[in-house]
Amino acid sequence: MPAFALALDTQTIAIAVALLIAAALLVALLARAGVGRRAPRPPSELPLPKPAERPQPPPPVAPAALPPERLAREQRAGEQLQSAQDALAAAEARLSRDAAARAEVDRRRREVSDAQRKLEYERRKIAEAEEKARREAETAARAKAEAEARAAEEARLAAERAAQEEARRKLAEAEAGRTLAEGLAKTRGGFMARINAFVGAAKELDDATLAELEEILFSADVGVRTATRLLDSVRERLKRRELSDVSRVKAALREEVERILSLGVAPGESGHGGLPDLPPGTPPPQVVMVVGVNGTGKTTTIGKLAARLEQAGKSVILGAGDTFRAAAGEQLDVWADRAGVPIVRGKDGSDPGAVLFDAVTRAKAEGIQVVLCDTAGRLHTKANLMEELKRLKRTLEKAHPGSPHEILLVVDATTGQNAIAQARQFHEALGVTGFVLAKLDGTAKGGVIIGICDELKIPVRYVGVGEKVADLKPFDPHEFVEALFS
Numbered sequence: 001m002p003a004f005a006l007a008l009d010t011q012t013i014a015i016a017v018a019l020l021i022a023a024a025l026l027v028a029l030l031a032r033a034g035v036g037r038r039a040p041r042p043p044s045e046l047p048l049p050k051p052a053e054r055p056q057p058p059p060p061v062a063p064a065a066l067p068p069e070r071l072a073r074e075q076r077a078g079e080q081l082q083s084a085q086d087a088l089a090a091a092e093a094r095l096s097r098d099a100a101a102r103a104e105v106d107r108r109r110r111e112v113s114d115a116q117r118k119l120e121y122e123r124r125k126i127a128e129a130e131e132k133a134r135r136e137a138e139t140a141a142r143a144k145a146e147a148e149a150r151a152a153e154e155a156r157l158a159a160e161r162a163a164q165e166e167a168r169r170k171l172a173e174a175e176a177g178r179t180l181a182e183g184l185a186k187t188r189g190g191f192m193a194r195i196n197a198f199v200g201a202a203k204e205l206d207d208a209t210l211a212e213l214e215e216i217l218f219s220a221d222v223g224v225r226t227a228t229r230l231l232d233s234v235r236e237r238l239k240r241r242e243l244s245d246v247s248r249v250k251a252a253l254r255e256e257v258e259r260i261l262s263l264g265v266a267p268g269e270s271g272h273g274g275l276p277d278l279p280p281g282t283p284p285p286q287v288v289m290v291v292g293v294n295g296t297g298k299t300t301t302i303g304k305l306a307a308r309l310e311q312a313g314k315s316v317i318l319g320a321g322d323t324f325r326a327a328a329g330e331q332l333d334v335w336a337d338r339a340g341v342p343i344v345r346g347k348d349g350s351d352p353g354a355v356l357f358d359a360v361t362r363a364k365a366e367g368i369q370v371v372l373c374d375t376a377g378r379l380h381t382k383a384n385l386m387e388e389l390k391r392l393k394r395t396l397e398k399a400h401p402g403s404p405h406e407i408l409l410v411v412d413a414t415t416g417q418n419a420i421a422q423a424r425q426f427h428e429a430l431g432v433t434g435f436v437l438a439k440l441d442g443t444a445k446g447g448v449i450i451g452i453c454d455e456l457k458i459p460v461r462y463v464g465v466g467e468k469v470a471d472l473k474p475f476d477p478h479e480f481v482e483a484l485f486s
């Protein structure tokens with residue numbers, strides 16, 4: 001009996017030792033399975049994967065979405081492990097009662113081990129998929145952030161450019177420009193200086209003195225006819241004994257010049273300065289056809305005028321009717337930009353009539369008040385410029401009956417007598433309604449303005465005394481004579 005008891009004890013101890021070894025093996029296996037995953041728990045306690053527990057990628061990267069079939073495979077592998085573990089536990093329980101269960105225990109252990117590897121594999125795949133999705137999300141987020149930064153930078157640069165342009169425009173508008181007196185400095189230094197010297201000499205007003213005055217007036221670029229007329233008026237006054245001495249001659253000339261420049265408009269009345277308003281009842285837009293030979297300052301005048309009118313609260317559109325010269329359209333574009341007004345341009349060499357027709361049509365459609373039409377000053381073909389301008393005039397009449405309301409001739413003061421000849425030619429062909437004397441600041445030949453007014457009886461709308469917007473001065477005969485004779 002004691003021998004049986006001893007044998008029993010030995011068998012029990014062997015079973016217990018085997019159980020202990022099996023348990024240790026199981027723990028070791030599970031510990032290995034736990035490496036690389038978050039929960040280092042024994043296999044039986046492995047939680048079934050829950051998507052919510054997956055690590056969230058840091059903001060602003062959006063959480064990576066995993067393919068549902070992969071999650072399902074991981075879940076299935078977890079369940080298979082669980083059932084393999086359950087089967088192993090049952091087999092081991094049987095082994096404690098029945099040594100024949102050993103083979104089954106071994107099989108179940110292999111099954112647990114296989115299920116373990118499968119679960120590890122599925123989890124590794126999930127980790128890889130997560131990592132891949134995270135990287136893709138990061139790349140997408142980075143690309144999005146870069147695109148946003150680029151767009152923000154572009155918007156900032158555009159705003160900066162717009163602000164600079166606006167500042168430039170404001171500056172151009174605010175730039176004081178030259179005064180009329182400054183613009184007339186050269187003319188004053190020319191023929192007016194000679195008149196002053198003549199008057200200062202205080203000689204007798206005899207034939208010799210009058211001959212000297214005649215010579216001065218002939219040299220003053222007012223034209224022979226006007227010089228003669230001025231001299232005649234001095235002689236007349238002499239006869240009427242209105243001029244007692246030479247010093248009165250200057251005042252007499254001044255009065256006569258103002259009378260010529262006023263074209264019969266009483267001092268203080270308007271009639272010269274600036275663009276006249278449309279007569280009441282005339283349907284807008286006001287169409288202004290600007291003519292003149294190349295280089296006189298036509299484009300610059302249109303640009304300055306557009307800026308002036310805009311500043312005065314009028315809406316303006318430019319028609320780039322000089323399609324013969326590529327630079328003319330580009331230059332007008334710059335002015336349109338600077339003045340902040342729209343422009344209608346055609347292709348180089350295209351029909352200028354079509355461009356101006358479009359500009360007038362657009363002004364009508366958009367309720368724009370003034371259309372400033374640039375025109376060619378010289379043609380590349382043999383065609384006659386005046387005939388071309390007449391054709392354009394007819395086109396404008398078609399586009400807007402009653403227009404052009406103003407045919408503004410730009411003449412270059414520096415060309416002196418030529419300016420008068422040009423004015424005559426344009427007037428005969430087109431019926432000029434007003435003129436602009438540009439570049440008065442650059443010449444001593446400012447007297448030409450007196451000749452044009454006297455010969456053609458055309459009102460002066462503006463004088464140009466420089467290249468800034470403020471250098472285009474609405475013409476006022478009294479102010480002009482003051483500045484010239486001061």
Ligand code: GDP
Pocket residue numbers: 292293294295296297298299300301331377438439440441442463464465466467471
């Ligand atoms: P266009 O060919 O008739 O269109 O002439 P532009 O408008 O291109 O002018 C010819 C040149 O004269 C340009 O360099 C202008 O800047 C300049 N200009 C125009 N008006 C004046 C002005 O009143 N004073 C001065 N000093 N220059 C002017």
